[in-house]
Amino acid sequence: MSEGLLIYGQQGSGKSTSVKYYAKHFPRKRVDGVIRVPVLSVITPESPTVKSLSDVILAALGDPLTTNSTAAKKAERIKYFFKLCQVEMLILDEFHHFHDSRRSKSSGEVSDWLKNLMNTTGVCIVLVGLPRAISALNANGQLRRRFASPIHHKEFNFTTREEQYEFRTVLKGIESLLPMTFETQLESGEIALRMYFATHGLIDYVVKIIDDAVATSGVKPGGKISIDCLARAFKRKVWADCPDWLNPIVSTKPRKLTRPREPFCDWDDPSKYTLSERSSVGPRASGVKASGGGDQP
Numbered sequence: 001m002s003e004g005l006l007i008y009g010q011q012g013s014g015k016s017t018s019v020k021y022y023a024k025h026f027p028r029k030r031v032d033g034v035i036r037v038p039v040l041s042v043i044t045p046e047s048p049t050v051k052s053l054s055d056v057i058l059a060a061l062g063d064p065l066t067t068n069s070t071a072a073k074k075a076e077r078i079k080y081f082f083k084l085c086q087v088e089m090l091i092l093d094e095f096h097h098f099h100d101s102r103r104s105k106s107s108g109e110v111s112d113w114l115k116n117l118m119n120t121t122g123v124c125i126v127l128v129g130l131p132r133a134i135s136a137l138n139a140n141g142q143l144r145r146r147f148a149s150p151i152h153h154k155e156f157n158f159t160t161r162e163e164q165y166e167f168r169t170v171l172k173g174i175e176s177l178l179p180m181t182f183e184t185q186l187e188s189g190e191i192a193l194r195m196y197f198a199t200h201g202l203i204d205y206v207v208k209i210i211d212d213a214v215a216t217s218g219v220k221p222g223g224k225i226s227i228d229c230l231a232r233a234f235k236r237k238v239w240a241d242c243p244d245w246l247n248p249i250v251s252t253k254p255r256k257l258t259r260p261r262e263p264f265c266d267w268d269d270p271s272k273y274t275l276s277e278r279s280s281v282g283p284r285a286s287g288v289k290a291s292g293g294g295d296q297p
Contacts, residue, residue, distance in 0.1 A: 002118045004125045004146040006095070008133050009153030010268060012204035015128050018153065019091055026089075034084060037061065041091040044129075048097055050113045054078060061085060075113070082121045090117075095129035098136035111140040118146060134273035152270060156201035158193060167201065168192045174210055179221035182230065186210070191227070197248035197256055198234050200264045208237040239263045 009015050019041060026038040042060045045052040054074035058065075061081045069077065081087070098110065118125055127133060127147065137144045156170065157163040172187035184191050199205035212233035217225045231249035235242050239257070248254040258264045 002122045002124055002146075004118065004127065004143075006127045006129075006133060006137065006147045006150035007153050008096075008129055008131045008150055008270065010155050010200075010202060011130060012202035013153055013155045014203045015153045016093055017203075019093060019126075019128055023091065035062070037085040037087050039089045039091065040085075040087050041093065044092050044094045044097045046097050048110050050075075050110055053110060053113070057090070061087075075117075078117070079121055082123055087121075087123055089124045089126060091126045091128060093128045095127040095136065096131075096133040097129075099129075099132045108140070111136070111143050115140065115143045115146070131268045131270040131273060134270070138273065156196070156203065156206075158196040158201065164189075164192070167196060170203070170206070171195060174207070178210075178214060180214065180217075180219050180223045180225055182213075183224045183226050194248045194251075194254050195230075197254045198238060200256065200258075200267075205238055209233045212237050 007015055007018075023039045023041050028038075029036045040057070040060055042056045045056055050071050051074065054071065057078055058074060058081070061078075063077060063081060065077070114125070117123070125146075127137075134150060137147050137150075156167045158167055168187040168189075171192055172185070175181060175186045182191070186192065186195065195206065195209070198209060209230065210233070213225055213229045216233065216236075217229045219225050227249060231244075231247050234247060234249050239262070245251055246257070248257070256264065258267065
């Protein structure tokens with residue numbers, strides 16, 4: 001019986017980056033005239049149905065007859081191609097779309113279909129999505145048992161000394177790769193704290209702010225970028241309407257931006273979902289490990 005894994009975390013925490021990093025270590029290969037696909041990664045369609053989910057899986061496999069068959073025939077074609085292409089792992093990204101459509105009639109049908117796919121193919125399935133993806137599993141007891149130990153792909157935090165060290169090390173590593181530096185090093189305690197408030201610990205925003213500051217600074221290689229450039233980058237990439245007194249990069253009293261109508265007010269709190277109590281904490285995008293190329297996933 002195949003097992004499954006749920007990886008959940010906030011938007012921008014690096015989940016999809018981690019998945020892509022892993023999948024690229026197991027590329028498609030032509031063996032004896034057949035394309036082997038050890039790891040198949042697809043995006044869960046919005047308001048998924050059995051038909052729409054089948055279509056994206058078959059399209060990812062390169063099936064030319066994706067749209068020209070019934071749901072039952074699509075399922076048979078998926079089983080056929082999984083065996084022919086020796087698919088060992090199916091990754092469904094954006095799995096929280098199951099939760100978003102949970103009140104529709106098709107939601108339960110798709111969950112049952114996914115459970116049956118695991119039963120009939122033996123393929124390992126990895127689900128990736130926002131924390132509310134946990135709720136989608138809770139709606140189907142048999143499916144939930146296959147994903148009993150989800151992994152929380154956490155954003156960076158800045159509470160403990162260890163968390164501060166980790167976040168500051170990431171900032172130091174990014175700055176070391178740049179052709180110029182900042183007037184005040186990003187890893188310094190004050191700037192690191194301000195960057196944490198500006199990004200809420202989400203690696204996607206960290207990279208976007210720094211990249212924008214570098215691209216728009218006009219500073220030549222070897223020069224120094226002002227902190228004001230970083231503040232303007234925050235407004236371009238995170239919160240365009242942010243008043244200067246609230247801009248974490250230059251504010252006299254920076255804080256988390258979690259109040260109504262602020263960038264991080266709609267945080268999807270994992271503690272609202274029961275499965276999160278049994279979750280483990282997974283690697284962030286900046287430090288994810290994968291098996292060496294050629295190994296079995």
